Amino acid sequence: MPNVLILTEIQEAMRARYKAMLLERFPQLTINVVGHHNQVEPYIADTDILLCFSPPMADHVVRDAKKLKWIQALGTGVDNIVDLPSLGKEVLVTNVRGIHGAPVSEATIAYMLSLARNLPQATRVQDQHSWERWPAQLLSGKTVGILGVGLIAEYLAPICKLFGMTVVGISSAPRAAKGFDRMVARSDLVKIVAELDFLVALTPMSAQTRNIVGAKVFAAMKPTAYLVNVARGGVVDEAALVQALAAGQIAGAALDVYAQEPLPSDSPLWTAKNILLFSHLGGYSLGYEERAMPTLAGNMRCYLSGDWKKMVNIVRKPASWE
Numbered sequence: 160m161p162n163v164l165i166l167t168e169i170q171e172a173m174r175a176r177y178k179a180m181l182l183e184r185f186p187q188l189t190i191n192v193v194g195h196h197n198q199v200e201p202y203i204a205d206t207d208i209l210l211c212f213s214p215p216m217a218d219h220v221v222r223d224a225k226k227l228k229w230i231q232a233l234g235t236g237v238d239n240i241v242d243l244p245s246l247g248k249e250v251l252v253t254n255v256r257g258i259h260g261a262p263v264s265e266a267t268i269a270y271m272l273s274l275a276r277n278l279p280q281a282t283r284v285q286d287q288h289s290w291e292r293w294p295a296q297l298l299s300g301k302t303v304g305i306l307g308v309g310l311i312a313e314y315l316a317p318i319c320k321l322f323g324m325t326v327v328g329i330s331s332a333p334r335a336a337k338g339f340d341r342m343v344a345r346s347d348l349v350k351i352v353a354e355l356d357f358l359v360a361l362t363p364m365s366a367q368t369r370n371i372v373g374a375k376v377f378a379a380m381k382p383t384a385y386l387v388n389v390a391r392g393g394v395v396d397e398a399a400l401v402q403a404l405a406a407g408q409i410a411g412a413a414l415d416v417y418a419q420e421p422l423p424s425d426s427p428l429w430t431a432k433n434i435l436l437f438s439h440l441g442g443y444s445l446g447y448e449e450r451a452m453p454t455l456a457g458n459m460r461c462y463l464s465g466d467w468k469k470m471v472n473i474v475r476k477p478a479s480w481e
Contacts, residue, residue, distance in 0.1 A: 164199065167212050167233060178192050180449075204226070208230075209230045218243045231253050232252065232253065232255065233451060235255065240252060260314030267389050268318060280293070303325070303326055306348065306390075307360065313336055327355065330342060349379045350379070355380065357387060360372055361390050372395045372400075377402075385412060386411075388415060389415045397417070415440060415441045468480075
């Protein structure tokens with residue numbers, strides 16, 4: 160029977176929940192659980208199946224997994240999995256998509272409201288027992304641009320409309336979608352950001368989107384506009400962002416993801432001006448395991464029965480399938 164390794168830095172109770180739910184359905188499996196890639200050594204050589212999120216992955220994991228046949232990503236993003244230099248050509252990679260609309264959209268709204276109402280300042284004056292008042296900005300009447308129009312964006316756009324916002328989709332392949340007032344091509348990003356009050360990054364990480372939100376974009380944005388990144392850290396040029404915030408080119412930013420995670424303690428982002436930092440919390444919500452389990456269990460059944468090509472959310476096929 161296959162050996163399964165669950166590698167994720169989420170809370171220990173949630174890691175244990177994945178194991179318990181899988182064993183309940185597939186008691187024949189051998190399942191080990193670790194919380195960091197530096198802990199895989201006792202198990203990785205015999206691992207057939209790896210369950211993991213992409214940010215905590217490291218190349219030595221796949222390098223030392225000589226028996227590895229399938230990686231089931233526990234999230235949508237696989238950029239730090241399929242890009243690993245030592246990933247074997249015959250390793251199948253699947254992901255979990257379609258369950259992040261609500262949590263990531265709610266996080267995005269929370270981040271926009273936090274910026275508009277300067278909630279960090281409210282916390283600071285509360286700690287100081289100081290009574291201070293300032294006018295809040297409204298989301299109503301503002302224009303938000305959503306960079307990357309996929310399932311999450313399609314969930315988020317109608318919520319933004321309920322707040323009275325104008326919603327612009329920015330996509331590599333513009334198309335009509337519910338909740339969007341209009342769509343523009345990704346190639347027009349620098350042009351369209353001049354009209355936006357909020358720019359929300361939701362695009363997947365790829366060679367085409369790496370650092371797509373950079374110095375040119377910040378220079379073109381309104382000085383009153385905000386950036387919210389709930390996509391992937393590499394989508395935003397972090398050095399350019401720090402400079403743009405210092406120069407007042409934009410009013411502020413909220414980041415949920417980073418080029419390097421965990422964010423290093425010496426990163427200039429920690430002390431940047433007018434920035435809110437969240438520890439990749441956008442899709443991290445109670446009940447996530449239950450929402451992911453239909454995909455995990457369905458794919459596991461296909462794997463155990465040898466029907467690999469019937470798996471869902473295949474993002475990287477074994478080379479021999481070509």
